[in-house]
Amino acid sequence: MTYSCRICGSSALDLAWDLAQVPYGDLFCESRETAQKLPSLELTLALCQDCELLQITQEVDVEEIYLEYLYQSSVTTGLGSYYQRLTKSLSLDLELRSSDLVIDVGSNDGTGLKPYRDAGMRVLGIEPSKRPALVSMDAGIPTINSFLDENSVNQTLAQHGVAQLVCANYVAANVPNPVAFFQNMRAMLAPDGVISVVTGYHADQFSVNMFDYINHDHLSYFSVTSAVRLAEASGLRLTGAERVEHKGGSIHLLFRTAESRVVPDESISKLIQRERWVGNGALATYTALAARIEMASQEVRQLLGATPDLAVTGVGASISTTHLLHQFRIGSSMARLFDDDANKIGRFSPGFGIEVSPLKDLRPGKRQLVLLLAWQHSAVLLNRMQSVGFTGSVIVPLPNPHIVHLG
Ligand SMILES: [Zn+2]
Structure with a gap:
C-alpha cells in the first residue's frame, strides 16, 4: 500500500477492510439516470502499525469529482x-x-x-x-x-x-x-x-x-x-x-x-x-467485523428473497443507507426509499437510483416488505412508521438481522 499515515507519517499500514465500491453516498440526484451514472469510488480501511490510527486511504475531493452533481443541503445535527x-x-x-x-x-x-x-x-x-x-x-x-x-x-x-x-x-x-x-x-x-x-x-x-x-x-x-x-x-x-x-x-x-x-x-x-x-x-478485529457484516448481509438477502412476490421498500435515505445498500448488495431489489428529510424527497439514491418518497406515504394496503436501512434510529423510526399507519413486517438489518411485526 503506497500511502502514509495521516498522523505519524508511517508507511507501515495494514489493509484492514476493502469495502464495497460506492459513489459518494450523500449525492441524492434529481434524476435516476444521473444517480446511476455517478462514478463509483473505492473505500479502503487501513490500520497504522505505529500509532494505531484507523483511516481510509482514499482522499476524495468531492467538489472536484462531483462538481456538476453537488447541491447545497442544510445540515441537521439533532444533537x-x-x-x-x-x-x-x-x-x-x-x-x-x-x-x-x-x-x-x-x-x-x-x-x-x-x-x-x-x-x-x-x-x-x-x-x-x-x-x-x-x-x-x-x-x-x-x-x-x-x-x-x-x-x-x-x-x-x-x-x-x-x-x-x-x-x-x-x-x-x-x-x-x-x-x-x-x-x-x-x-x-x-x-x-x-x-x-x-x-x-x-x-x-x-x-x-x-x-x-x-x-x-x-x-x-x-x-x-x-x-x-x-x-x-x-x-x-x-x-x-x-x-x-x-x-x-x-x-x-x-x-x-x-x-x-x-x-x-x-x-x-x-x-x-x-x-x-x-x-x-x-487487524483481526477489523477482519472479524468485515466477516460479521458479510454474514448479516447474507441473512438479509435471504430474508428479502424468501418472499419474491412482495415489493421491497427501504426506510432511510442518507450517506449511511447508501453504504448499507452497496455493502449488502441489495440496492437492485429495492423499489423505493422513504424518509422525512426534505433534502432527499423526490431525489434518487446514488448508484442504484432509487426514488425517495416522504415517510408519510408509507401506507399499508399494498403488500410490501420494508427494510429499515436507517437501523441506528430503529426505535424512533418504528414509532414513526406506526404513527403514519404502517402495518406489516420490517426487517431490521443490524446489529443482527431480525424481523419486527408492526400493527
Ligand atoms: Zn500512524
Missing part, C-alpha cells in the same frame, strides 16, 4: 440538547469568564456558539460552507467563511486574539491532515486554554456492527490511543477523554498545550487499556 449540556459543563469546568473568547471550528450556522454568546462571552465561528456561514452572521455570530488554515488563523489572532476554548464537533474525522488541523487550533489557543473535540468512536460503533459510519467523509477513525499520538505531533497533550452515546458511539476529547501543567485525567489510561482489551490496534 442540540447534548451540545447544551456540553456547553454548561465546559463553561463550569474551565471557569470561563465573560471576557473570554470561544471559537467553534466547523461552526455551521452558529447554533453551537449561541449559548456561549448568551452567557456573555466573545464568540467566533470558522465555517467553510458559504450558506451556513451567512446564516450564522445574520444571527449575529461573528464568523469567518473559510477552512481552518494559516490565513483564517492569522485573521482570528489579528481581530480577536487567543481563545480560552476552541471547539470542533464532528469535524476532526473529516480533515485530510489532522496534525495541521490541530496545530492550527493550538495556534489560536491561550496558554491555559482548552481544545474540545467530539468525534465518532469506532471502538464502540463497531462493537454494535455500525460499519456504515465508514464513508468518504470520514478519513480518520480516532481512538484514545491514536489521539495521544496526534496530540504529541501537534504540540498538545490529551488531558481528558469521555465516551458519549451519540452516533452509535462517540468520544469527547480535551487537549491542552504540551506545556500545560494540568494532569491528564485517569480516564485516558483506562480507555487505552480498554482499547487494548477490545483489540482496537489488532
Whole structure:
C-alpha cells in the first residue's frame, strides 16, 4: 500500500477492510439516470502499525469529482440538547469568564456558539460552507467563511486574539491532515486554554456492527490511543477523554498545550487499556467485523428473497443507507426509499437510483416488505412508521438481522 499515515507519517499500514465500491453516498440526484451514472469510488480501511490510527486511504475531493452533481443541503445535527449540556459543563469546568473568547471550528450556522454568546462571552465561528456561514452572521455570530488554515488563523489572532476554548464537533474525522488541523487550533489557543473535540468512536460503533459510519467523509477513525499520538505531533497533550452515546458511539476529547501543567485525567489510561482489551490496534478485529457484516448481509438477502412476490421498500435515505445498500448488495431489489428529510424527497439514491418518497406515504394496503436501512434510529423510526399507519413486517438489518411485526 503506497500511502502514509495521516498522523505519524508511517508507511507501515495494514489493509484492514476493502469495502464495497460506492459513489459518494450523500449525492441524492434529481434524476435516476444521473444517480446511476455517478462514478463509483473505492473505500479502503487501513490500520497504522505505529500509532494505531484507523483511516481510509482514499482522499476524495468531492467538489472536484462531483462538481456538476453537488447541491447545497442544510445540515441537521439533532444533537442540540447534548451540545447544551456540553456547553454548561465546559463553561463550569474551565471557569470561563465573560471576557473570554470561544471559537467553534466547523461552526455551521452558529447554533453551537449561541449559548456561549448568551452567557456573555466573545464568540467566533470558522465555517467553510458559504450558506451556513451567512446564516450564522445574520444571527449575529461573528464568523469567518473559510477552512481552518494559516490565513483564517492569522485573521482570528489579528481581530480577536487567543481563545480560552476552541471547539470542533464532528469535524476532526473529516480533515485530510489532522496534525495541521490541530496545530492550527493550538495556534489560536491561550496558554491555559482548552481544545474540545467530539468525534465518532469506532471502538464502540463497531462493537454494535455500525460499519456504515465508514464513508468518504470520514478519513480518520480516532481512538484514545491514536489521539495521544496526534496530540504529541501537534504540540498538545490529551488531558481528558469521555465516551458519549451519540452516533452509535462517540468520544469527547480535551487537549491542552504540551506545556500545560494540568494532569491528564485517569480516564485516558483506562480507555487505552480498554482499547487494548477490545483489540482496537489488532487487524483481526477489523477482519472479524468485515466477516460479521458479510454474514448479516447474507441473512438479509435471504430474508428479502424468501418472499419474491412482495415489493421491497427501504426506510432511510442518507450517506449511511447508501453504504448499507452497496455493502449488502441489495440496492437492485429495492423499489423505493422513504424518509422525512426534505433534502432527499423526490431525489434518487446514488448508484442504484432509487426514488425517495416522504415517510408519510408509507401506507399499508399494498403488500410490501420494508427494510429499515436507517437501523441506528430503529426505535424512533418504528414509532414513526406506526404513527403514519404502517402495518406489516420490517426487517431490521443490524446489529443482527431480525424481523419486527408492526400493527
Ligand atoms: Zn500512524
